[in-house]
Amino acid sequence: MNNKSLPLIYVALDFETAEEANRLTEQLDAKSVGLKVGKELFTAAGPELVKNWVEHGFSVFLDLKFHDIPNTVAKAVVQAARLGVDVVNVHASGGRKMMATAKQALEKESHQPLLIAVTVLTSMTDEDLTEIGVHRNAQEQVMALAKLTQSAGLDGVVCSAQEAEILKSTLGESFKLMTPGIRPKGSQQDDQKRVMTPQQAQQAGVDFMVIGRPITKASDPAQAVSDIIASLSR
Numbered sequence: 001m002n003n004k005s006l007p008l009i010y011v012a013l014d015f016e017t018a019e020e021a022n023r024l025t026e027q028l029d030a031k032s033v034g035l036k037v038g039k040e041l042f043t044a045a046g047p048e049l050v051k052n053w054v055e056h057g058f059s060v061f062l063d064l065k066f067h068d069i070p071n072t073v074a075k076a077v078v079q080a081a082r083l084g085v086d087v088v089n090v091h092a093s094g095g096r097k098m099m100a101t102a103k104q105a106l107e108k109e110s111h112q113p114l115l116i117a118v119t120v121l122t123s124m125t126d127e128d129l130t131e132i133g134v135h136r137n138a139q140e141q142v143m144a145l146a147k148l149t150q151s152a153g154l155d156g157v158v159c160s161a162q163e164a165e166i167l168k169s170t171l172g173e174s175f176k177l178m179t180p181g182i183r184p185k186g187s188q189q190d191d192q193k194r195v196m197t198p199q200q201a202q203q204a205g206v207d208f209m210v211i212g213r214p215i216t217k218a219s220d221p222a223q224a225v226s227d228i229i230a231s232l233s234r
């Protein structure tokens, strides 16, 4: 397990090109925020970009939401560890064997990122779950997948901040919660459905927040980061 102290906020770098992403990261301080690299940017710009940010001292969350057979996912998270990222994720719906095999593979690595699992995407509602044949509400489904994730030996889950209090009280303080769907007061909700403000998320006890468009689409992204950090209690 990774014992280095990680930042509270990971900025979601959902950009088309490395140039656009670098224009933003040049305005960010590696001591204040981490970087989240997801499917769009990783597909476009690849591992070199991630390694470069790690070398520049940024904490990186590689958000590729792996979901495949256990052997394939285990090998993929090992490659993520070798990039030097601090956090990597899989889909909890890949099941216990997939998650446990991935965790065991990481334990053999010299650098061990936190391994966390996506429960119910923050863009999903109870109705969306019904459509895919899940007849629990979002909170119940998050809890069920988080319990499975914990029993598979992972470090935590990705969930919405709305579920943070109940997860912390049921699964314990040390089980990490990474929460996207963060929207400062007055900002656009976009495609996010289960949202909270940064202050509400902090009060609910989340460990990490993922914030993208409210920062990346702001006229002054560095100021947007400072405003969010200033709004949080230390």
Ligand SMILES: O=C(O)c1cc(=O)[nH]c(=O)n1[C@@H]1O[C@H](COP(=O)(O)O)[C@@H](O)[C@H]1O
Residues within 6 Å of the ligand: 012, 013, 014, 038, 063, 065, 089, 118, 120, 121, 122, 123, 158, 159, 180, 181, 182, 190, 192, 210, 211, 212, 213, 214
């Ligand atoms: O795993 C994630 O990071 C993730 C899980 C989830 O349930 N919801 C979610 O929004 N995300 C990611 O978090 C980021 C949120 O970005 P914004 O909606 O722009 O703040 C995106 O990059 C999503 O891919």
